[in-house]
Amino acid sequence: ETEEIVVIPGDGIGQEVVPAAQKVLDAVGNFEYVEADAGDAVKAETGEALPQETYDLVAEADATLFGAAGETAADVILPLRTAVDSFVNVRPAKAYPGVDALRPETDLVFLRENTEGVYSGHEDRLSDDLSTLTRVVTTSASERLAEFACDYVDNTSFQIAHKANVMRETDGRFRDAVVSVAEENGVETEEVLMDAFATKVCLDPTQFDVVVCPNLAGDVLSDLAAGLVGGLGLLPSANLGPERGLFEPVHGTAPDIAGEGIANPSATILSAAMLLDYLGYEDEAADVRTAVESVLEDGPRTADLGGDASTEDVTEAVVSRLE
Amino acid sequence: ETEEIVVIPGDGIGQEVVPAAQKVLDAVGNFEYVEADAGDAVKAETGEALPQETYDLVAEADATLFGAAGETAADVILPLRTAVDSFVNVRPAKAYPGVDALRPETDLVFLRENTEGVYSGHEDRLSDDLSTLTRVVTTSASERLAEFACDYVDNTSFQIAHKANVMRETDGRFRDAVVSVAEENGVETEEVLMDAFATKVCLDPTQFDVVVCPNLAGDVLSDLAAGLVGGLGLLPSANLGPERGLFEPVHGTAPDIAGEGIANPSATILSAAMLLDYLGYEDEAADVRTAVESVLEDGPRTADLGGDASTEDVTEAVVSRLE
Numbered sequence: 001e002t003e004e005i006v007v008i009p010g011d012g013i014g015q016e017v018v019p020a021a022q023k024v025l026d027a028v029g030n031f032e033y034v035e036a037d038a039g040d041a042v043k044a045e046t047g048e049a050l051p052q053e054t055y056d057l058v059a060e061a062d063a064t065l066f067g068a069a070g071e072t073a074a075d076v077i078l079p080l081r082t083a084v085d086s087f088v089n090v091r092p093a094k095a096y097p098g099v100d101a102l103r104p105e106t107d108l109v110f111l112r113e114n115t116e117g118v119y120s121g122h123e124d125r126l127s128d129d130l131s132t133l134t135r136v137v138t139t140s141a142s143e144r145l146a147e148f149a150c151d152y153v154d155n156t157s158f159q160i161a162h163k164a165n166v167m168r169e170t171d172g173r174f175r176d177a178v179v180s181v182a183e184e185n186g187v188e189t190e191e192v193l194m195d196a197f198a199t200k201v202c203l204d205p206t207q208f209d210v211v212v213c214p215n216l217a218g219d220v221l222s223d224l225a226a227g228l229v230g231g232l233g234l235l236p237s238a239n240l241g242p243e244r245g246l247f248e249p250v251h252g253t254a255p256d257i258a259g260e261g262i263a264n265p266s267a268t269i270l271s272a273a274m275l276l277d278y279l280g281y282e283d284e285a286a287d288v289r290t291a292v293e294s295v296l297e298d299g300p301r302t303a304d305l306g307g308d309a310s311t312e313d314v315t316e317a318v319v320s321r322l323e
Numbered sequence: 324e325t326e327e328i329v330v331i332p333g334d335g336i337g338q339e340v341v342p343a344a345q346k347v348l349d350a351v352g353n354f355e356y357v358e359a360d361a362g363d364a365v366k367a368e369t370g371e372a373l374p375q376e377t378y379d380l381v382a383e384a385d386a387t388l389f390g391a392a393g394e395t396a397a398d399v400i401l402p403l404r405t406a407v408d409s410f411v412n413v414r415p416a417k418a419y420p421g422v423d424a425l426r427p428e429t430d431l432v433f434l435r436e437n438t439e440g441v442y443s444g445h446e447d448r449l450s451d452d453l454s455t456l457t458r459v460v461t462t463s464a465s466e467r468l469a470e471f472a473c474d475y476v477d478n479t480s481f482q483i484a485h486k487a488n489v490m491r492e493t494d495g496r497f498r499d500a501v502v503s504v505a506e507e508n509g510v511e512t513e514e515v516l517m518d519a520f521a522t523k524v525c526l527d528p529t530q531f532d533v534v535v536c537p538n539l540a541g542d543v544l545s546d547l548a549a550g551l552v553g554g555l556g557l558l559p560s561a562n563l564g565p566e567r568g569l570f571e572p573v574h575g576t577a578p579d580i581a582g583e584g585i586a587n588p589s590a591t592i593l594s595a596a597m598l599l600d601y602l603g604y605e606d607e608a609a610d611v612r613t614a615v616e617s618v619l620e621d622g623p624r625t626a627d628l629g630g631d632a633s634t635e636d637v638t639e640a641v642v643s644r645l646e
């Protein structure tokens with residue numbers, strides 16, 4: 001049986017790390033790829049950062065692996081999240097043995113609401129002096145996220161980061177909805193204000209494990225956690241919907257090193273592992289993770305980790321540990 | 324000449340650290356204090372976390388020193404910021420020699436917009452499922468902040484952290500207004516997305532020095548910086564308006580140690596130093612800072628810094644180094 005995956009390398013190092021991840025996928029399964037365009041380059045050519053064709057492919061595919069987009073990132077990634085009806089962005093932030101980290105004990109997963117909050121897209125210019133943005137929070141989206149979270153933690157416990165002391169009605173709604181779903185499922189929750197979370201996670205990241213949060217909180221706090229594990233080069237993510245998923249490294253296009261063949265492919269390979277998990281290839285996903293971790297520990301390293309290996313060297317090392 | 328200062332100890336350790344800071348103020352100048360109530364305790368007694376009398380005193384005073392409030396923090400501090408027409412929250416985050424810090428090289432100041440953004444207070448429950456919050460950004464508030472920032476950096480340069488790639492109209496307005504005031508003043512600016520800031524400041528805080536940001540971004544990113552310098556126990560802040568100021572430690576009521584006389588008074592003493600600066604006692608402010616730094620380096624330490632000194636021990640040590 002062959003599984004079809006849409007791949008969108010995009011801009012910059014996306015062109016290097018997505019093919020690297022495909023090599024790893026090929027080492028563990030039988031996949032067919034449909035390649036699609038998105039980002040600055042296709043915009044320069046066609047005027048559109050996200051061609052309708054790409055959107056349609058992603059909206060039909062079981063799984064998409066996305067690399068990175070430059071200036072047009074928001075124009076690409078936000079509609080693509082909609083295309084897969086992604087109600088949760090899963091963002092693990094884990095430090096790896098052998099990789100310099102500010103807090104090597106960090107091992108967190110953010111479950112970020114992925115459809116609303118300040119991302120709802122309603123902004124108005126009301127006068128020459130005044131603009132507004134309508135931040136949207138619904139009980140239904142919050143509950144959907146909470147149900148996923150309960151399942152994700154296997155009905156144990158999770159933390160909720162929010163700012164309901166200021167955004168009482170909206171984050172209050174979010175908090176209440178998440179807590180009540182958790183209670184129904186016998187899941188324990190702990191609340192933390194998002195500003196306090198920022199301090200606390202620096203002081204001791206082991207206080208947290210799975211952190212459920214509104215959209216912008218998840219954006220910022222997961223990037224903060226990236227800082228604690230040593231940067232964006234290792235962080236994968238999954239935008240999950242009920243029927244499809246979109247997988248992407250958290251890093252961007254890295255224009256300073258694009259085209260040189262020296263980008264670290266680990267975040268994209270780990271995103272591919274999340275894709276494997278989502279498609280039900282759990283053993284293969286685990287194998288890929290183990291291989292990446294083992295290469296991070298004692299294999300060739302790209303420049304961002306202080307080595308001088310190429311993208312290909314690292315990819316080959318991962319593939320060889322899968323054999 | 325005697326200067327009048329409103330003091331609001333508030334709840335928890337506020338009751339201990341505000342009197343400590345008053346002792347330090349008394350060591351460098353001639354002040355008269357008007358004490359006022361706010362917080363959980365006065366709410367329990369009177370039903371109001373912020374009595375009108377307190378509001379009026381703060382709205383008339385040149386300077387107010389505030390300790391902390393518990394559950395009612397938002398009900399107290401947000402109206403008090405309005406009372407002083409505070410358009411900027413100045414939040415230095417500096418690591419001190421002798422104090423354990425995750426990033427000892429951290430030395431940043433956040434200039435946080437202090438009136439609008441998601442703090443504008445307009446929320447609506449539109450249906451059983453849906454609530455909204457109206458995030459407000461004006462050119463006028465952004466320009467006022469930017470003018471302060473130009474002055475603060477002595478017409479050199481500052482950074483702007485925002486999320487204008489998603490909040491295009493509102494943070495776009497903020498960014499454009501700040502950049503244009505900076506340009507008029509020959510001040511260089513560098514922009515960074517607030518999520519990217521969270522990663523970058525962990526990796527290397529020395530890339531930043533003065534960071535201008537919208538309200539919630541300033542809230543979260545300054546608390547993140549607190550994590551890098553070793554916690555909230557040392558961080559002062561100033562809410563500045565055109566004619567008055569409200570000065571407060573960034574920490575809260577610390578209910579676990581309240582009443583024991585072991586709270587670290589440094590953040591409040593450093594807030595008092597910002598108050599001195601604001602009132603024009605710049606030499607005295609500098610002396611207080613030097614004294615605090617010297618005690619942090621080799622003086623008695625409270626439990627949060629690994630010592631067993633009391634609030635009084637630390638306060639006396641600071642006072643004695645001022646003599």
Ligand SMILES: CC(C)[C@H](C(=O)O)[C@@H](O)C(=O)O
Nearest residue numbers: 073074077078219488489518
């Ligand atoms: C590119 C941008 C719109 C996006 C976001 O804010 O969600 C990015 O920061 C991310 O976290 O994937």
Ligand SMILES: CC(C)[C@H](C(=O)O)[C@@H](O)C(=O)O
Nearest residue numbers: 165166195396397400401542
């Ligand atoms: C208590 C709360 C309303 C306040 C804020 O969000 O501004 C606090 O976190 C702060 O930063 O002073």
